[in-house]
Amino acid sequence: MTRCIRQTAALCALLLVALLVNAARVQLWEAGSYSANAANRRAALARYAQPRGPVLVAGRPVTGSRDSGGRLRYERTYTDGPLYAPVTGYASQLYGTSLLERAEDGILAGTDDRLATFPWWDRIIRGHRPPGSVATSIDPALQRAAFGALGRRKGAVVALEPRSGRILALASTPSYDPTALSGNGTSVAADWRRLTGAAHRPMLDRAVERAYPPGSVFKVVTAVAALESRTVTDIDAPTDTPDPYTLPGTATRLGNSVPGCRNASLRDAFRLSCNTVFARLGARIGLHTMAQVAERFGFNDRRLRIPFPVAASTFGTTMDASQVAQSAIGQFDTTATPLQMAMVASAVANGGILTPPYLVDAVTNARGTTLDTGPQRPARQVMSPAVAGQLQELMVDAVAHGSGRQAALDGATVGGKTGTAQHGVRNEGVPYAWFVSWARAEDSAEPSVAVAVVVEDASADRSDISGGSVAAPVARAVMAAALRRDGHTVPPSQ
């Protein structure tokens, strides 16, 4: 019997070994895949167990947290929801995150390894990391000016600091209050359906998530290509352009909405926004150089992060000559986000140097130690300083004597370009009004701000809408706010 008892005991020992090996399998080998399973709610529970870190604008939080007392406990609140929604995005228990809330989620939710002093020790003791904060480069005065100037119209504004690439304003209207999407309640789902189903698409961040046909504001890029490729060497020399101009290889005759474009010089063509001159220039410069210059500005770049991804602006790379001509005046397949056009204006204002735009100044941990400052990505020379100088001249002329008159500011040098982009089947949609500009205080060598404005359908009357009358005043308000921010005196808007 003794032998049998021993064998039974050994059998029990075997069962114990089986249990331990299986425990190790579940808890060590399979642990990763089980924890990553989408149906495992632990990650979500841990994520909402502590208040989310704040997003700062000018050093003050624009986000908060509300203790719901539920399972997914802390809900995000926004102090100025609609004003900063195009920057922060939403952080919702039900629908995840977007924009900055998504891009900086690790810091805000406390999961980023940079928040731990000793990440490996942290993992062992499973200490929870207090979330950090994200300081944005947004300037509240510019942001408010942009929203105020857009008003009830549908559109977007981007303002950049040309030297640093810091994004000072990122506005998109109509906006929404992301607080409505925080939490688990039934009202959240209802609001989500309402916001995502609305015809005017309030959750679309028009400043970065939508690429519009740029129309005439793209002529800035075409002008740069013309000067860089030395297709035009003297901006005051006649360009030998007929009016109307027949697109190469087609019978399509392109006209102008203004007189005075026949044989106009680059300066006049820019000021008057002559389609004929720029279309012909595009065709002469050729596809290769046009695409190359556009891509230097950031067109066709799908990797731009500010830190959230930006919709790609496009310039066609396989086109015939007539299509290149149309693309050169911002039609055909050419599209640009407002951010992209602000980058173009910024490079011109900054002597040809394009500093990649960015929205985050600094990321700090809960104790206030800076973990990371804005991106250290190198600025790049996208045009020679001489060409930048010529472009500045063209843009200043366009504001002083051309279609951008309503953007002029006393006491500051303002350069700009209007655009009215037609779109839709046979161009019957309400056109988009564009304005890109930059401003430099007269007593300063450094530009204060570069701005891009798009207004989708300011008016149903097609003749009334234009970059000059609708978009330029918006840019003016934002530029005025930027100049005041830099300590310059600017008279109140007219």
Place this chain on the structure above:
Amino acid sequence: MTATASAAPARPADTPPPLPLPPKRRGVELGLLVGAVLISICGYLTVGAATGHALPAGAVTYGAGLAALALLAHLAVRLRAPYADPLLLPIAVLLNGLGLVLIFRLDLETPGDRAAPAQLVWSTVGVGLFTAVVVLLRDHRTLQRFAYPCAALALLLMVAPILFPAVNGAKIWIRVAGFSFQPGEFAKVLITVFFAAYLAANREVLADIGHAGWSGRLPPGRVLGPVVAIWLVSVGVLVLERDLGTSLLFFGIFVVLLYVATGRVGWLAVGLLLAAGGATAVATLEPHVHGRVTDWLHPFAGIAAGRGPGQLAQSLFAFAAGGLLGTGLGQGDSQLIGFAMKSDFVLATVGEELGLAGLTALFVLYALLVGCGFRAALGIREPFGGLLAVGLAALPAVQVFVIAGGVMGLIPLTGMAMPFLAQGGSSVVTNWIIVALLARISDRARAPEGAGERRDETAHHPVPEHSPPPEPRSAPESRP
């Protein structure tokens, strides 16, 4: 966990009369008990600190209560079973204490449904019964005389739930006046007593069958009858009550004891074949059991089908979340398992909050408990006691394997209580009785021959007629 490390009991026949008494080790037991109570209180405080950031209100009551219970049981052992294995009681107290901590911790997730107070009451009852058994049952061989009444009572207890409505697919509950019992839990001990008595009495005959092979000579019905009856009852319980776990447990214990009693591997093979055949048949035919097998093979099928994670998937998630060192008591999310998280799935909370380290420690505790049983079985010098000890040790061993293997995806899940840990009064009480019986047998095994007054008493309880006289250990030289 092998019991081979046990100290060999004194062999009185070889020892000269001025006998140096073997150590009773009651002081060791008391020291270990203090440790067990302290660990439990620490667990309680940890839960409070982790969840409420304050000491739980009932900490003092809980600690004092547990200490008082431990002291009561210790005094009973000290007075009535002074040579009992000093590990048994501290392990039982620690396991019960940890169980209370876990249920207290899980109660925080279900504020409307508190199970800890009832569990504490049942634990008190359990310790009371432990004390009663140790005090009143002077000699475990008394039980041998009640073998057939035990069997009858066990059958009655097992059949009774058939008359009551099924709860969660299994007919194992009796609900009377708001209280619910699992009579199958008590039946486990009774049936083990019967097995031990029956096999101790008939082991020669059964061993002869094994010798004769299957030459066609049938043993007398008196001997074979109970074997067939047990098999039928196991299948009956399985089919009528849909309780695969209990059925497996009974059958497993019976086969193990049969093997230990006769030493015939043939019985083991027959038992395994019958069990495998029965289990396969039931798994294919009975939809409830079939579903469990499907769950085991594809624990995440519910997720793929859009029904969300099933209980087994949630349990695996919980274990995975624990990793090596666990999240810490009170800081896991095992409440996601939902239904039965305090009973069948209580181990998932251990796995998640104490990690693989804590789980291993827990398994080692069970192993030590089972090891104590085997050590007692090896030490006792008569077959009934040996078989009873093996059966009582195998009960928690099989139970732990079946439920732990079930909730961790090693084998198909069958509802069964984790001994001492899981919510459930019947289970806690039964386990205390098992520990009391093991303490009694181990006391008997370790006590020197003629020590104390118990020798005299045993003389008044002659062993039943068809049980062979206490055999001399057949191969003393094989002992370590």
